[in-house]
Amino acid sequence: MTADAYDIVVLGAGPTGENLADRTRAAGLTTVIVESELVGGECSYWACMPSKALLRPVTARADARRVPGLRGLVAGPLETPAVLAHRDAYVSHWKDDGQVAWLESVGIDLVRGHGRLDGPRRVVVDGPDGERRELTARHAVAVCTGSRAAVPDLPGLAAARPWTSREATSAPAVPQRLAVVGGGVVAVEMATAWRALGAAVTLLVRGGGLLPRMEPFAGRLVAEALAEAGVDVRTHTSVTEVRRNGSADGPVTLTLDDGGRLAVDEVLFATGRAPRTDDIGLETVGLTPGDWLEVDDSCRVRAVGDGWLYAAGDVNHRALMTHQGKYQARIAGAAIGARARGAEEQTGRWGAHAATADLAAVPQVVFTDPEAASVGLTAAEAERQGRRVRVVDHDLAQVAGAGLYADGYRGQARIVVDEDRGHLVGATFVGPGIGELLHSATVAVAGEVPVERLWHAVPAYPTISEVWLRLLEGYRG
Known part of the structure; x- marks a missing residue:
């Protein structure tokens, strides 16, 4: 068995692990990443990228069928071989050469194989060739192993x-x-x-x-x-x-x-999903295999002493989405870098090392036809938290830009306003092409922008984003 020492050891080379490793390496810390499958992880090969590659031709055809002058040209079926080939190209035909080259370009070492914790700050990797390697972390180990599909226990x-x-x-x-x-x-x-x-x-x-x-x-x-x-x-x-x-x-x-x-x-x-923690050696550090890993706002695992173990992405169960995992990775990488330097930590509600967006402003787009997009709290969630809220709905078909986007446009928009604090705590949009509206809502929720200030953020005419004006008019009465 060979042994190597690094400042940071990262388990899992999906988007979360890659981003965390990139941050710690940029902070001057020697970093190694361990991966048992493809570098790039679930999102790149079996989730976000292939699913959206399959769905984009579907929504593009649907949009074209709603536009005069085009609908007759796209009346036929999709070209299935072309759609599947498009999907295959976006997942690089399930090869990770490009991702491996990126790791090399930024100075992150890669060890292929199944990694398991073996006590504090130590990871043992069983490689595909049968070789075993021991990796020791001077500062931190980060678990970024993600989640897997949870299948019920049904007969047959x-x-x-x-x-x-x-x-x-x-x-x-x-x-x-x-x-x-x-x-x-x-x-x-x-x-x-x-x-x-x-x-x-x-x-x-x-x-x-x-x-x-x-x-x-x-x-x-x-x-x-x-x-x-x-x-x-x-x-x-x-x-x-x-x-x-x-x-x-x-x-x-x-x-x-x-x-x-x-x-x-x-x-x-x-x-549903389950954490990929059942066979990563959690028992060697006092944790239960198969459990989600509870973390603080810097993604440090609460139940492990000395603060050396981190968990970012799906595995901590805070927000099971790729973009949130990458966000957590940036937070955790910054926190690890600061702690390794002995620098004073910037924590707290808006601190650089606190993943506050996991609690208040998680955005999500569902790429169906129509699209559905939301950020923050639903009205029911806000009320369960004891907030005094006001809900404003608007029919997106009544927005001039929506009618130009598609004949017979159907959709709905909602904002949820905290009446005591005077800002949005949630927003939801459903309709063709509304995914690109979501970031404006995310900024409003995450930034706690007062509704009275949003009134002066003038949407361009004639775009679907003019729904913001109609929602705020509805709020002001």
Whole structure:
């Protein structure tokens, strides 16, 4: 076994791990990153990038069909081989040469293999060639191993080889019949993509609606659009058993809680995420394998003494989105660098080393048709926190820019204003092309911009962003 010492050891080379390592290396700290799969992680190869590469042709065609002079030119189906090739190119054909070259260019060492903690500040890596390496960290170890799809324990499910988000974003061909189990972001995005590519899609939702973490109107509008596109949306429906019949690529039969059965070619379970901490040696530092890692606002693990262990990204369960993981990585990297130098820490509510946006201003875009985007709190969440809020809604179809964007534009916007503090605590938009509206709302929520100041942020006419003027007019009465 070979042994090496670094200032920082990072477990996981996804976007979070890459960004954290980049920050610590820029601070002058020797940094090594350990990765058991592809450098670039889940987002680059099986999540954000491939899913959006699949969805962009879908939404572009939908937008074109709403524009006079274009709709007749795009009446036909998508060119499936071209869409899948576009997806494959965006994931670099599942090769990480470019990402590895970037690590080398910034001076970050890479060790391939499965890394496990082996006591304080020590990581043991079992390499693909059977070699074992011991890495010692002088200052910190950062766990950036992310999350994996959580699949329920149902009779027959394991043997049926279901799709998770990985298979759904990387499948080489379109299944004739696809069942999607779940009602969250992955479920509605993949239902959108594969239906547009020609699959007969059935969406099975245990609850009463889609996108339960957003405002109720978001899930309602997305559900209506999916149904119009030909998706069979079934709410209040659970799967009780799964069986794949015959050969490895034989049909799958789902037994439902009402006693009915559904025969499909593939089934996607999009039923949540679990931390990838079950086999990273947490027990050697007094933690429980398989648990989420609770951290402070600098992403330092609370339950470990001496402050040497950090956890950023999905693994700490604060906000399971790539952009939030990268944000946390920048915070954690800055904090590690400052502590390594013995510098006075800038902490607190707005400190450079405090990940406050995970608590108050988390943005998210769902790339369905229509898009759904939100930041901050829903009205119900704000009320549960005991805030005195006022909600203002506006029909996006009444905004001049929306009508120019698309004939028959349908959408809705909502802001949630904290009446006692006088600023937005949440905003939600649903409609074609509204994802690019979200950052203005994020700035308003994260910056706690007073509503009276927002009145003087004049939106350009005629754009969809003019909805801001209409929302503020509604607030002022």
